[in-house]
Amino acid sequence: MSNELDRLRRSRPSAPSPSRRAARAARAILDERIASERSAGPAPSRARRRQWLVPPRLATGAWVAVSLLVVALVAGAFLLVGSSQQRPGPTDSAAPAVVPAPGSLKAQALEVWAPAATFYDSLTPAEAMAITQASKLTGQRISACQAPYLHHLDSGTVNSDIGKTDSIYQEATKMETMEAAVGIAAPKLRVATRTWAQLTLPNPIMQRFVRGLADQINASLDAPPINACQFVRQIAAHDYSLAWTQSSRDGRVATEWWSTVLRAGKRQGDFWPWLQNGAIAREHLLTAQQQQKLTAVPGEIS
Amino acid sequence: MPLRDEQSDAFVIAESLSSPQSFSTIFDRHFTVIHAYLARRVGGPGADDLAAETFVIAFERRRTFSTSAGSARPWLFGIATNLLRNKWRADRRADHAVVELAAVERERTSGREADLEAQEVLAAVAALDPDQRDALLLYAWEGLSYEEIGDALGVAVGTVRSRISRGRGRLRELLEPPPLSPFIAPQEPGDGS
Numbered sequence: 001m002s003n004e005l006d007r008l009r010r011s012r013p014s015a016p017s018p019s020r021r022a023a024r025a026a027r028a029i030l031d032e033r034i035a036s037e038r039s040a041g042p043a044p045s046r047a048r049r050r051q052w053l054v055p056p057r058l059a060t061g062a063w064v065a066v067s068l069l070v071v072a073l074v075a076g077a078f079l080l081v082g083s084s085q086q087r088p089g090p091t092d093s094a095a096p097a098v099v100p101a102p103g104s105l106k107a108q109a110l111e112v113w114a115p116a117a118t119f120y121d122s123l124t125p126a127e128a129m130a131i132t133q134a135s136k137l138t139g140q141r142i143s144a145c146q147a148p149y150l151h152h153l154d155s156g157t158v159n160s161d162i163g164k165t166d167s168i169y170q171e172a173t174k175m176e177t178m179e180a181a182v183g184i185a186a187p188k189l190r191v192a193t194r195t196w197a198q199l200t201l202p203n204p205i206m207q208r209f210v211r212g213l214a215d216q217i218n219a220s221l222d223a224p225p226i227n228a229c230q231f232v233r234q235i236a237a238h239d240y241s242l243a244w245t246q247s248s249r250d251g252r253v254a255t256e257w258w259s260t261v262l263r264a265g266k267r268q269g270d271f272w273p274w275l276q277n278g279a280i281a282r283e284h285l286l287t288a289q290q291q292q293k294l295t296a297v298p299g300e301i302s
Numbered sequence: 303m304p305l306r307d308e309q310s311d312a313f314v315i316a317e318s319l320s321s322p323q324s325f326s327t328i329f330d331r332h333f334t335v336i337h338a339y340l341a342r343r344v345g346g347p348g349a350d351d352l353a354a355e356t357f358v359i360a361f362e363r364r365r366t367f368s369t370s371a372g373s374a375r376p377w378l379f380g381i382a383t384n385l386l387r388n389k390w391r392a393d394r395r396a397d398h399a400v401v402e403l404a405a406v407e408r409e410r411t412s413g414r415e416a417d418l419e420a421q422e423v424l425a426a427v428a429a430l431d432p433d434q435r436d437a438l439l440l441y442a443w444e445g446l447s448y449e450e451i452g453d454a455l456g457v458a459v460g461t462v463r464s465r466i467s468r469g470r471g472r473l474r475e476l477l478e479p480p481p482l483s484p485f486i487a488p489q490e491p492g493d494g495s
Contacts, residue, residue: 003474004470004473004474004477005442005470007419007423007477008423008427008438008442008443008473009442009443010419010420010423011419011420011423011424011427012342012442012443013342013420013424015337015338015339015341015342015346015349017334017337017338018333018334018337018341018346018349018350018353019350022337022350022353022354023333023334023337025350025354026329026333026350026353026354026357027326027329027333029354029357029358030325030326030329030354030357030358030361031326033358033361033362034322034323034325034326034361037322037361132368135457135458136452136458136459138458138460139452139458139459139460139461140449140459142458142459142460143448143459143460143463146460150463153467154467154470154471156471159475163471166467167468170460170464170467170468173458173460173461173464174458174460174461174464177458177460177461228460276388288362288363292363292366296456
């Protein structure tokens, strides 16, 4: 039978090979970045990386200009500070080299970042490793135990009864995965969510973001335990009944958790485009690593 | 000592922490595949810039690469997919990228029945939820396993399965529209409705 997956595979567009010129240009951009790290050390910000999308020759000129400017600024700072022996730290440092003006966007962004920094700093190496592995291991376990039931769960359209049953079950799998991740360092995570929930930021987008972030993580911290393997077996035992699935304890809990997570996600929705892709990109407010780590806080579904 | 080509991506990336130039090997191994993926999603010219940026970001984030992973390919697919998302957010027109690709295919191969089918499928793919579309295309077009897609997108295998399953369901609905209204369709004998 020719199903939608076969049709999709047959429709795979033939991709043009990269031209030699494009491959050379891409390699030159990478080589330039490698060379800059070897000579300068710290990684440049995302905002600076944008200039690499201009032709390499122009990028080289811009890079030289920026380098000269940085050298001049560093030299000026040393002259002003006088006896300071410290070199400027990496751009991802939680403590900025220059303290931003109170109430400025930069200062507010650092308030957004601070609870995450405290959380990551408080983790033991074992906790950090366990968090990294938690989602993966839970996912593998669920994948194994749900295997006998997948064929049936996948047999209907999204709006059919079996499709709706599958959706509720899927929410349970996500919930258990997220609970596994947040459970490892729950008390430390609660400190972060409490701080985010209590922040008062003048910028409405950042304010909504921190509240949404706290609500989303708290949804998983506060949710009752769920066992997706047990749930899928019960669904099968009840002949995949949508009515039973909807009214079951696990079905109700998972549906409520997912709607809370989605509501919280909507409150965060404006933040990333505003930070990265607005008419005036504000990527400079948080470093690339800070942005990456903010989206990786356990319980955050970005 | 083994030649560089025989070394795993994880080894090369670990080596690049102290010797950044080693990272060029990752570029040499995977650039063509990542470029092809991006070209399928946004067309050739757009893919050039995005592929270049993928490797710059990968280089900057190489400390986050899990040394337990053998190949860097899923990781690079993940970075490329995030860039596509950012591009989509920045430029609303790009959410029709697949449709634009379909138009390119139409021009290239006009008239053939198989190509008409491809246009229909690509238009349906463009209508999918972005999460479902990313997972489905990595699976069907790029041949990644569920686990590799999970690594690429930073989600659990169960979530990948869910996205692909839902994406397939939605695709099926889009490709197989509901039957015609009874006011238009001829009724079956004995159909009392």
